[in-house]
Amino acid sequence: MFAQQFFNALVLGSVYALFSMGFSLMFGVLRVINLLYAFYVAAGAFIALALVRDLGVPLWLAAVLGTLGTGLVAIVCDGLILTPLRRARAPELATLVVTLGGVLLLNSLMFIAFGAEVRRFPVSVLSQEPISLGSVQVGEIQLVIIVVVAVLVSALFLFIGRTRFGVAIRALAENPDAAMLMGVNVEAMVFTVSFISATLIGVAGILIGLNFNAVHVFMGQPLMLRGFAVVVIGGLGDVRGALIAGLALGFVEVMTAGYISSDFKDAAGFAALILTLWLRPSGLFGRALPSRA
Amino acid sequence: MLAPARKDSTATHAIDRPTLQPQVRLLRKSAVFAALAAALALGQVARAEEPVKIGAIEGLSGPIAKYGVAIKNGFDLALDEINAKGDVLPGRKLEILYEDSAGQKEQALNAMKKLLARDRVVAVLGPTLSNEMFAAGPAAVERKIPDIGTSTTANGITDIGEWIFRTAMPEADVIPVTVATVKKRFNLKRIALMYSNNDAVSKSGFEIMKAAAEAQGLEIAAIEAFSTTDTDFSAQLTKIKGLNVDGIGVATLAEAGAGVLLQARQLGIPSKVVMFGSNGFNSPKVAEIAGKAAEGLIVGTPWFVGKKDPLNQAFVAAYHKKYGEDPDQFAAQAYDTLFILAEAITRAGSTENTKLHEALLKTDHKGVLGPFRFTAHRDPAATEGIVVLEIKAGKFAPLD
Numbered sequence: 001m002f003a004q005q006f007f008n009a010l011v012l013g014s015v016y017a018l019f020s021m022g023f024s025l026m027f028g029v030l031r032v033i034n035l036l037y038a039f040y041v042a043a044g045a046f047i048a049l050a051l052v053r054d055l056g057v058p059l060w061l062a063a064v065l066g067t068l069g070t071g072l073v074a075i076v077c078d079g080l081i082l083t084p085l086r087r088a089r090a091p092e093l094a095t096l097v098v099t100l101g102g103v104l105l106l107n108s109l110m111f112i113a114f115g116a117e118v119r120r121f122p123v124s125v126l127s128q129e130p131i132s133l134g135s136v137q138v139g140e141i142q143l144v145i146i147v148v149v150a151v152l153v154s155a156l157f158l159f160i161g162r163t164r165f166g167v168a169i170r171a172l173a174e175n176p177d178a179a180m181l182m183g184v185n186v187e188a189m190v191f192t193v194s195f196i197s198a199t200l201i202g203v204a205g206i207l208i209g210l211n212f213n214a215v216h217v218f219m220g221q222p223l224m225l226r227g228f229a230v231v232v233i234g235g236l237g238d239v240r241g242a243l244i245a246g247l248a249l250g251f252v253e254v255m256t257a258g259y260i261s262s263d264f265k266d267a268a269g270f271a272a273l274i275l276t277l278w279l280r281p282s283g284l285f286g287r288a289l290p291s292r293a
Numbered sequence: 294m295l296a297p298a299r300k301d302s303t304a305t306h307a308i309d310r311p312t313l314q315p316q317v318r319l320l321r322k323s324a325v326f327a328a329l330a331a332a333l334a335l336g337q338v339a340r341a342e343e344p345v346k347i348g349a350i351e352g353l354s355g356p357i358a359k360y361g362v363a364i365k366n367g368f369d370l371a372l373d374e375i376n377a378k379g380d381v382l383p384g385r386k387l388e389i390l391y392e393d394s395a396g397q398k399e400q401a402l403n404a405m406k407k408l409l410a411r412d413r414v415v416a417v418l419g420p421t422l423s424n425e426m427f428a429a430g431p432a433a434v435e436r437k438i439p440d441i442g443t444s445t446t447a448n449g450i451t452d453i454g455e456w457i458f459r460t461a462m463p464e465a466d467v468i469p470v471t472v473a474t475v476k477k478r479f480n481l482k483r484i485a486l487m488y489s490n491n492d493a494v495s496k497s498g499f500e501i502m503k504a505a506a507e508a509q510g511l512e513i514a515a516i517e518a519f520s521t522t523d524t525d526f527s528a529q530l531t532k533i534k535g536l537n538v539d540g541i542g543v544a545t546l547a548e549a550g551a552g553v554l555l556q557a558r559q560l561g562i563p564s565k566v567v568m569f570g571s572n573g574f575n576s577p578k579v580a581e582i583a584g585k586a587a588e589g590l591i592v593g594t595p596w597f598v599g600k601k602d603p604l605n606q607a608f609v610a611a612y613h614k615k616y617g618e619d620p621d622q623f624a625a626q627a628y629d630t631l632f633i634l635a636e637a638i639t640r641a642g643s644t645e646n647t648k649l650h651e652a653l654l655k656t657d658h659k660g661v662l663g664p665f666r667f668t669a670h671r672d673p674a675a676t677e678g679i680v681v682l683e684i685k686a687g688k689f690a691p692l693d
Contacts, residue, residue, distance in 0.1 A: 001531060001532070005531050008528055012525050111354050111358075115362075118359070118582055120581075120582050139559045211524075213583070219524075221522070222522040222523070222524070257532075258528040262518045262529050266520065
């Protein structure tokens with residue numbers, strides 16, 4: 001049974017890690033606590049679902065297009081909602097509140113357009129039959145989740161660590177003014193980062209929709225608080241921290257439900273949040289944030 | 294005695310005022326009153342042409358919209374039929390003012406206050422969820438306006454106060470029938486229970502299920518909780534899988550329930566382990582979302598779409614024609630309820646609250662759910678029509 005619970009935790013943690021990394025990247029570079037990601041989760045899943053269900057696009061292609069589509073949606077949202085605030089050099093609290101309003105607004109608009117019913121990907125696109133690996137029952141989609149998350153995470157680290165683009169992104173995170181003086185096109189970078197973050201979140205939405213068979217307008221909302229917890233535990237703005245904390249939250253939730261009591265499942269994650277902040281106020285991997293002039 | 298004393302206390306002001314002033318003021322006051330009274334009387338005459346306004350608070354958005362929209366559809370269909378048939382009171386049709394609670398109890402309470410104070414409705418239908426009713430119901434009791442829950446099945450709903458009625462069959466009546474039937478049919482001995490601990494209906498459904506299982510002498514190997522917004526139930530189900538039970542009882546709403554079914558089969562819990570559910574599972578959405586994993590799910594219900602009486606078949610056909618889909622139990626209960634209320638208004642011959650209350654208690658309605666009467670405690674009196682269903686080839690069918 002432990003092996004099965006370990007696998008359950010790995011799947012859940014991978015999904016948490018994926019969208020938390022997107023969220024963390026946004027904060028690290030753009031200094032924006034962007035709650036719109038709860039909307040991007042649903043956006044990715046809806047685009048992919050529409051392509052598969054209404055246009056008969058193969059699942060893998062729908063997933064790729066849904067992911068890129070979410071990135072484009074994010075660029076539009078960013079331009080409309082966040083750019084004016086950035087120009088005005090609004091404080092972080094203002095962007096937090098504006099994106100909170102934004103996510104509620106966008107979710108409501110989606111509700112008007114699509115209704116609140118729960119949709120699922122057609123039964124035929126994925127095998128529901130479990131595969132037995134020893135004592136562990138594994139679904140096809142769960143293997144896909146683990147592989148996709150591993151590939152995307154590696155790609156993200158290579159991109160940030162090894163490319164010119166990545167250097168520019170890190171420079172921007174370090175000091176936007178200095179980066180601009182050194183010739184980094186800040187506007188372009190901001191949109192690039194928005195795009196990349198949102199694609200990670202869009203993928204998470206598609207994978208959640210496939211794994212749990214629940215695509216609906218408000219699907220991002222339960223993740224909103226968890227994502228927040230993961231990012232704070234990992235250290236705001238630290239992508240590696242988000243990866244580790246996301247996996248850890250999956251393990252904490254599953255192991256608590258499996259071995260202590262399912263009543264404490266949600267409590268355990270947030271207890272970990274408080275404990276982390278007591279012991280390390282800047283999170284597991286976070287640097288103390290410089291106060292901005 | 295009083296007058297001089299008053300004069301003394303206001304002596305300084307009295308000096309600047311003509312002595313006649315009090316009488317003049319009195320006259321003016323009565324003129325204003327007369328005008329007001331006339332306006333009110335006129336208003337009443339004008340209102341006699343207006344429809345009888347009923348409020349309905351339903352979760353039309355958010356995660357519970359599936360129930361709220363079904364209920365609204367049921368009301369709207371009944372409303373069309375009632376108004377087509379004639380006036381509920383001489384010269385007055387029926388009108389429903391909808392408020393969206395989005396499944397939030399705060400929002401339900403605000404909606405209730407608005408309907409009572411601003412719209413001055415004569416009766417309220419809803420809210421959708423029991424925990425919304427617990428929040429909003431007391432406001433109706435305070436104003437002495439009848440409030441009928443059409444979908445609130447938790448324990449204690451009508452204990453809120455004597456103005457709260459319900460037409461929804463409480464789970465306390467349905468679940469024991471389900472548990473007893475499942476035990477007998479599948480020879481169950483050892484079961485696990487799962488429930489949503491953040492929803493009043495699911496929680497009370499679980500308590501009833503647990504009591505019924507104990508009364509039937511079933512061994513309860515595990516009790517696991519989750520939240521209605523959860524999507525991952527793998528940890529709980531893995532644990533249950535290790536306990537080798539022969540049945541799993543689940544008390545939750547349709548979406549989360551479908552997720553539980555899917556993951557149970559995905560984790561390799563064999564189909565010989567019988568899954569049975571609370572009222573929330575009684576929705577075609579369960580099979581639609583869970584697909585093959587929903588096969589064999591068992592649920593009790595006060596109403597079934599395939600019930601063969603002519604009244605029910607006419608309702609199903611009319612609903613299908615208007616909305617292009619089959620009604621569910623929530624739509625059926627809503628449909629019956631509006632008829633029950635409209636008939637009570639007509640019998641009361643007035644929209645006055647006490648008369649309406651009295652007329653409601655005397656309800657004797659033959660609806661799509663079968664015969665309907667209220668108990669003295671304003672709950673449904675007849676439990677005859679309970680049917681135990683099984684999902685077969687993606688559709689509910691009576692368990693054989």
